[in-house]
Amino acid sequence: MIIPVRVPAGAPLHTEGGVRRLQPDHPLFSARCPACDNPLHDQPVTLVYVGAHPDSRKAAGWMTAAAVAVHAACAGITQT
Numbered sequence: 001m002i003i004p005v006r007v008p009a010g011a012p013l014h015t016e017g018g019v020r021r022l023q024p025d026h027p028l029f030s031a032r033c034p035a036c037d038n039p040l041h042d043q044p045v046t047l048v049y050v051g052a053h054p055d056s057r058k059a060a061g062w063m064t065a066a067a068v069a070v071h072a073a074c075a076g077i078t079q080t
Ligand SMILES: [Zn+2]
Pocket: 033, 034, 035, 036, 037, 038, 070, 071, 074
């Protein structure tokens, strides 16, 4: 489900795992990008951090969290 929100044009975004391309047999290959609603397919994608379960939160260090896959371009990442 896509939930449109208004954000400042320079809103920060945290991504993890770099940018990669999905193979056709990847479970997310046919999933839709939450930002543009087009299939992820073999376009460059990245993972955008969206939150963490309260029990997983820590004051410092690393924690396990949740992310969604979006097109790298939709996350503002351009590659040459
Ligand atoms: Zn997209």
